[in-house]
Amino acid sequence: QVQLIESGGGLVQAGDSLRLSCAASGRMFSTYSMAWFRQAPGKEREFVAAISWNSSTYYSDSVKGRFTISRDNAKLRVHLQMYNLKPEDTAVYFCAAGDVVVTFWESTLYTYWGQGTQVTVSS
Numbered sequence: 158q159v160q161l162i163e164s165g166g167g168l169v170q171a172g173d174s175l176r177l178s179c180a181a182s183g184r185m186f187s188t189y190s191m192a193w194f195r196q197a198p199g200k201e202r203e204f205v206a207a208i209s210w211n212s213s214t215y216y217s218d219s220v221k222g223r224f225t226i227s228r229d230n231a232k233l234r235v236h237l238q239m240y241n242l243k244p245e246d247t248a249v250y251f252c253a254a255g256d257v258v259v260t261f262w263e264s265t266l267y268t269y270w271g272q273g274t275q276v277t278v279s280s
Contacts, residue, residue: 159182159185159254160183161179161252163250163251163252164179165177167276169277169278171244171279171280172241172242174240174241174242176236176238177239177252177274179236179237179271182233183233186233190207190254190261191235192205192226192253192254192267193205193207194251195246197247204261206237215261223242224237235252242276243278249275253270254269
């Protein structure tokens with residue numbers, strides 16, 4: 158069983174930066190693929206970024222070059238550093254963990270989910 162708790166969301170202006178963190182529990186953390194998804198009002202949940210157990214990273218085209226995902230296995234943390242935020246980045250951001258993930262953008266492959274943290278970017 159893995160519990161995930163997101164933090165770091167808030168209200169920022171376009172062009173600002175923000176760092177999201179996901180605190181995980183569980184001894185198997187280092188073996189899990191970790192990801193961030195987001196969901197804007199009235200829209201489906203979408204893939205943002207993922208990091209494999211061996212720290213390979215994957216990004217959606219909409220955030221590539223602006224967001225960076227990282228993990229700290231010793232501290233059981235996953236971070237999402239977001240630069241040059243845009244109003245269209247406004248959403249609830251969710252942390253997810255999965256132990257058998259091949260296609261990192263598919264939300265159904267992730268077993269564990271956090272409650273989400275709100276990111277609002279004003280223009």
